[in-house]
Amino acid sequence: MSIISLIIKREFIAKVRNKSFVVMTFLSPLLFVAIAGFIGYLSSMKADTKRIAIHDETGFFANDFVKQNKKEGEFKYLNLSEIDTKSLKDSITKENFSGLIIIPKTTNLKELESKVEFISNNSPSIVFIENTQDVIASKITKINLEKAKLDTTAIQKAQANVNIHLAKSSGEESLKGLNEIKIGIGGAFGYLIMMFIIIYGNMVMRSVIEEKTNRIIEIIISSVKPFQLMIGKIIGTSLAGLLQFTIWAVIGLSLMFAASAFFGVNVGPTARISPELMQAAQQEFSGTAQMYIAELWNLPIASILVGFIVYFIGGYFLYSSFYAAIGAAVDNQTDSQQFLLPIIMPLILSVYIGFFTVVNDPHGTVAVVFSMIPLTSPIVMLMRLPFGVPWWQIAISVSLLFATFFLVVWFAAKIYRVGILMYGKKPTWKELYKWLKY
Amino acid sequence: MSNLLEVHKVVKQYGDYVALNEVSLNVPKGSIYGLLGPNGAGKTSLIRIINQITLPDSGEIILDGEKLQPKHVQTIGYLPEERGLYTSMKVGEQCLYLAQMKGLSKAEAKIQLEYWFERLGIQGWWNKKIQELSKGMAQKIQFVVCVLHKPKLLIFDEPFSGFDPVNANVIKDEILALKEQGATIIFSTHRMESVEELCDHITLIHKSNKLIEGKLSDVKRQFKTNSFEVGILTNNVEGLMYDITQKFTVSPANFKSLNDDLKLNIQIGDATPNELLHLLTQRGQVTHFVEKIPSVNDIFIQTVTENKN
Numbered sequence: 001m002s003i004i005s006l007i008i009k010r011e012f013i014a015k016v017r018n019k020s021f022v023v024m025t026f027l028s029p030l031l032f033v034a035i036a037g038f039i040g041y042l043s044s045m046k047a048d049t050k051r052i053a054i055h056d057e058t059g060f061f062a063n064d065f066v067k068q069n070k071k072e073g074e075f076k077y078l079n080l081s082e083i084d085t086k087s088l089k090d091s092i093t094k095e096n097f098s099g100l101i102i103i104p105k106t107t108n109l110k111e112l113e114s115k116v117e118f119i120s121n122n123s124p125s126i127v128f129i130e131n132t133q134d135v136i137a138s139k140i141t142k143i144n145l146e147k148a149k150l151d152t153t154a155i156q157k158a159q160a161n162v163n164i165h166l167a168k169s170s171g172e173e174s175l176k177g178l179n180e181i182k183i184g185i186g187g188a189f190g191y192l193i194m195m196f197i198i199i200y201g202n203m204v205m206r207s208v209i210e211e212k213t214n215r216i217i218e219i220i221i222s223s224v225k226p227f228q229l230m231i232g233k234i235i236g237t238s239l240a241g242l243l244q245f246t247i248w249a250v251i252g253l254s255l256m257f258a259a260s261a262f263f264g265v266n267v268g269p270t271a272r273i274s275p276e277l278m279q280a281a282q283q284e285f286s287g288t289a290q291m292y293i294a295e296l297w298n299l300p301i302a303s304i305l306v307g308f309i310v311y312f313i314g315g316y317f318l319y320s321s322f323y324a325a326i327g328a329a330v331d332n333q334t335d336s337q338q339f340l341l342p343i344i345m346p347l348i349l350s351v352y353i354g355f356f357t358v359v360n361d362p363h364g365t366v367a368v369v370f371s372m373i374p375l376t377s378p379i380v381m382l383m384r385l386p387f388g389v390p391w392w393q394i395a396i397s398v399s400l401l402f403a404t405f406f407l408v409v410w411f412a413a414k415i416y417r418v419g420i421l422m423y424g425k426k427p428t429w430k431e432l433y434k435w436l437k438y
Numbered sequence: 439m440s441n442l443l444e445v446h447k448v449v450k451q452y453g454d455y456v457a458l459n460e461v462s463l464n465v466p467k468g469s470i471y472g473l474l475g476p477n478g479a480g481k482t483s484l485i486r487i488i489n490q491i492t493l494p495d496s497g498e499i500i501l502d503g504e505k506l507q508p509k510h511v512q513t514i515g516y517l518p519e520e521r522g523l524y525t526s527m528k529v530g531e532q533c534l535y536l537a538q539m540k541g542l543s544k545a546e547a548k549i550q551l552e553y554w555f556e557r558l559g560i561q562g563w564w565n566k567k568i569q570e571l572s573k574g575m576a577q578k579i580q581f582v583v584c585v586l587h588k589p590k591l592l593i594f595d596e597p598f599s600g601f602d603p604v605n606a607n608v609i610k611d612e613i614l615a616l617k618e619q620g621a622t623i624i625f626s627t628h629r630m631e632s633v634e635e636l637c638d639h640i641t642l643i644h645k646s647n648k649l650i651e652g653k654l655s656d657v658k659r660q661f662k663t664n665s666f667e668v669g670i671l672t673n674n675v676e677g678l679m680y681d682i683t684q685k686f687t688v689s690p691a692n693f694k695s696l697n698d699d700l701k702l703n704i705q706i707g708d709a710t711p712n713e714l715l716h717l718l719t720q721r722g723q724v725t726h727f728v729e730k731i732p733s734v735n736d737i738f739i740q741t742v743t744e745n746k747n
Contacts, residue, residue, distance in 0.1 A: 003539060010535055014527065215522030219583065222489040222516040223539040225508075421491070423520070434453055 003224050004232045011207065011236025016243065025244050029251045049076045050098035053088055056081045057105040058112070060143065064135050065101070075128065092119055099124060101132060109140050183359050186383035189308050190354050192245075193315055193378050194347050200241040200316070201323035201343075204234055205336060208327030208420070217420045226417040231409075234320045300388060307385045307394070314401040315378025318408055319343065325412035328419030329435075335426045350376035354383040362387035372397050374404035411436065441500075442467040442591060442622040443488070448497030450483050457483040459646040460497070465591075465624060465639070470617055472637035472654075473626040474734075476742055479643045481626050482519070485593055488624075489516050502590060512541040515589035519596045519626075521580050523568045530564035533583055540587040547586070554582045558608070573600050581609060585616060592616060593624045598632065610636070630735040640734065642741055649741050654734070661732040661740070664706050667691050669699040669726025670718055678721040685709065685717070699725050 015021055052075050056062035065077040078097075080088060085102060092100050099120035106112045116136060118124060145152055208230075211217045220229060326339040350370065358367045362384050371381035371389070377397045381389070418435040419427070427435075443465040450458040458480045465471045475481050486492045488499065490511060499506040501513070524532055530551070537547035555561045558578055568576055577600045585592065594613070598606045613636065617623055625637060633640065641651040650657055668691070672678050682688055682704060691703040706714050711729070718724050732740075 006535065006538055014524070018526075210524075214525055215518075215520045216524055218491070218518040218520060219516070219523075219536065219580070220539070221491050222514070222518070223511050223536070417492075421486075 004228050004235075007224070007229060007232025008236040008239065011233050012239050014207075015203065015237060015240035021240065021244070025247050026251075029248055029255065033255065050074060051096070052077050053080045053091070053097040053100045054078065054103070055083070055085055055088055055100060056103045058103055061103055061136055061139050064139055068135075089119060092121065095121070098122070103136070109143060113137075113140065182386035183383070185304065186358070186386045187354060189304070190351065190379040190382045193308075193312055193382065194351055196241060196245070196312070197316055197319045197347060198344070200237050201320045203241070204237050204320045205323040205327035206333065207233055207237065208324050208416075209330065209333060209336075212328070212331065212420055212423070221420065226420065227413045230321070230324050230413055230416050234317060234324060238316055238320070300385065303394075304382075304385050307382060310398060311378040311382050311401070314374075314398070314405055318374065318378075318401070318405045319347075321405075321409045321412035325415040325419065328416040329422075329427050329432060330419075331423060331426070346375035347379070350379035354380050358383045358387075363389075368393065372400060374401045377401055440466055442502055443624075444500040445484070445488070446498040446500070448484070448487060448494045448499065450480075450487060450492070450494050456646050458487075458494070461643065461646070461648050463641055463648065463651065465622060467622055468617065468620060469639045470613070470623045470625055470637050472633045472640035472734075473624055473643070474633065474640055474738060475643035480646045481643055482595070484643070485516070485518075485595060485624070485626065488591075488593065489514060512587060513590045515540075515584040515587065515592045517580060517584040517592075517594045517597055519599070521577075523576060523579060525569040526567060528564070529566050529568065529571075529579055532568070533579065533586070536583045537586050542587050550586045550588075551582070554586060558582065558612075574602060574605055577601060578605070578609075581612070585612075589621065591622050591624065593626075595626045596628070597625070598627070598629065630733065630738060633734045642738065644742055644745055649745060650737070657737065658731055661737050663730065663732070665730040666704050666706065666711065666714060667693055667726060667728045667730055668702045668704055668714075668718065668724070669693070669695050669697065670702070670722045670724050671697060671699045672722030674721065675700060678718075681717055681721065682714075686714065693726070695726055697725050701726075703730070 052065075054062045054065050054077055056079065059081065062077075062079040062081055066079050069076055085100075088097075088100050091097055099118060102117040102119065103112070104115050104117075106115055116132075118129070118132065142152065145155065211220070322343050326336050326343075329339065330336045353366065353370050353376065357364065357370075358380060361367060367380065367384055370376045371384050371393065378401065381394070381397050414436050415432055441464045443463070445461060445463040447460045447462055448458050449456070449460055461480070461484060463484075473481055473484070483492070487494050488506075490506065490508065501510050504510075527535075533551050534544060534547050537550065538544060542550065552561075555563070558581075560575070560578060560582075563571070563575070563579070568579070571579070581597070584594075592613075597609060597613070601609060610632070613623060613625075625633070627633060638654055639652065640654050640657060642649045652660075670678070678700075679688070682702075686707065686709070687705040689703045691701040693701060695701070704714060711727075715724070715727065718727075
């Protein structure tokens with residue numbers, strides 16, 4: 001057996017046998033479900049209804065507010081126009097009501113637009129203010145229209161409601177909502193890569209530190225080259241990680257199917273696997289749903305999957321070499337913080353760029369540039385892929401990623417080689433640079 | 439081929455710091471070679487270069503007639519001073535893993551392990567984790583891992599640290615047995631009494647330079663001062679002192695003896711011991727007459743203090 005595969009095997013077994021690995025693998029899906037259930041329960045709970053008093057001296061608006069009580073909402077409006085404002089204000093301070101809307105009597109409605117008051121002890125939410133303004137404004141508009149003797153029903157008929165249909169130049173029709181699916185898929189893959197890098201990169205680092213603190217390192221590298229040890233460690237840990245992710249995927253999917261069977265919900269788009277189910281789905285869903293499914297099939301699925309694998313490998317190896325070098329440079333985990341920050345930053349940056357810039361403009365300059373830079377490309381490019389990326393951009397991005405990967409592995413191996421035999425004081429950036437020349 | 443290992447003018451620098459300055463060594467086949475030197479002299483740097491953990495900046499190393507190359511890690515067994523094992527791995531698995539890294543097949547490694555475990559009386563440890571063992575027990579495992587692949591060259595860096603006297607003796611006997619079987623042993627330690635006991639060649643490295651090298655007896659001969667410790671019973675102390683101070687340099691000596699004798703250190707210079715003895719016997723009864731042979735400890739301290747700057 002070659003030495004690297006021996007190391008891979010040991011690292012893999014050591015990780016998988018670890019109690020925390022077993023616990024994490026089987027407990028975290030349960031934990032995830034529990035948290036999701038808890039959040040769902042919380043959001044299904046009704047918020048406390050807040051009582052809002054309305055003092056409407058004009059008599060035009062109070063009913064429009066009270067009408068909203070029929071809809072289940074956070075607010076209950078009470079028309080208290082007969083009671084004078086002073087005692088109403090008192091009851092606000094006594095907290096009988098959460099708020100008071102005062103609509104004063106004015107000579108004309110134009111003047112009223114800036115005279116409405118809202119009194120409360122706590123500042124109201126933006127949604128509430130907007131709703132209140134909307135109710136009053138639309139009522140005033142309606143009254144104005146009536147005053148002008150305009151036929152409101154005719155106006156309503158005249159109002160247009162535009163619904164743009166999106167289509168590609170190739171003539172296929174596409175759906176507006178599909179962008180969200182694309183973002184969802186790209187985002188999920190990008191996020192997965194980030195999580196994997198952080199969790200398993202850290203694991204590589206811990207394992208390097210462990211060998212240092214155990215002082216077994218000198219025994220090992222008298223038999224193997226430090227580079228072999230580093231690569232074996234990175235691959236072994238990633239295999240353990242892949243196993244964990246596979247188990248999670250299997251548990252997740254089976255839980256999903258179990259849940260759908262239990263609640264009698266059709267699994268929906270996931271049922272697209274077989275043509276028979278496709279048929280069933282076509283009959284069952286409306287035309288829109290059919291189009292969604294068809295569009296999903298039209299996504300560059302192959303290139304997304306291949307891209308995921310390529311960027312996953314490239315990104316993970318790039319970052320774990322950094323992690324390995326850091327592990328070699330320090331004696332314990334607390335010392336690693338100062339070196340970890342510059343590694344976490346590009347990861348976080350790429351997720352932000354992905355969720356803000358790529359979503360708005362998948363082919364804009366920022367998105368394109370960051371999908372080329374090797375440290376951010378694994379995440380940013382993956383999020384762009386569902387929107388269709390020209391092949392030359394992918395080619396540049398992948399070759400840059402792998403070129404950097406080889407460069408970083410080479411540097412990391414140098415730091416690793418020197419660092420694993422250094423004990424005692426915490427090294428500085430300057431010393432790390434010096435190690436490169438040893 | 440009389441030398442198993444030859445080191446030719448090896449230089450190693452860390453930044454501006456010179457760890458080894460053109461150091462050359464010859465380690466004869468089948469010898470126990472003491473590698474001595476104060477802390478920070480460059481011993482570990484040299485050992486790491488021989489183990490190919492680090493590469494020399496210049497110079498050449500010949501092992502068994504061949505230039506040192508990666509395949510040679512399988513012919514070297516190394517017990518580093520800073521040593522440890524995977525604490526959460528079982529003893530047996532760990533030994534198998536480390537043995538396979540040295541090129542043994544799994545089956546072969548198992549046979550060797552069983553032999554050594556039995557020899558050191560640790561058969562019951564196979565399924566124990568290192569964290570369950572005491573330090574001395576773990577050291578025994580490390581010793582086994584080091585010798586398991588029957589290396590031609592063994593490098594022990596402070597092999598006795600962490601052992602109680604009984605186990606230290608067990609390990610010492612094993613080292614001697616390995617020598618009998620033809621292994622060559624490089625032995626680095628600060629414990630001079632074990633150098634005295636085990637080594638037949640020594641070298642002394644100080645401040646990155648080699649200062650002494652040779653057969654232990656030759657080195658001692660080189661360092662001897664031609665002094666004799668003398669005990670004599672005489673009635674005429676003044677007459678005796680007059681006689682010998684004419685010819686030799688004399689100083690009072692201090693050694694244990696049953697007699698109430700006069701104890702002297704006498705440096706004879708170019709004269710023969712017989713001349714001194716002849717003179718002494720004329721003046722009284724000689725009870726003690728020993729040539730003063732410098733100990734390794736004396737040689738070490740003397741050389742290091744002489745070369746302070």
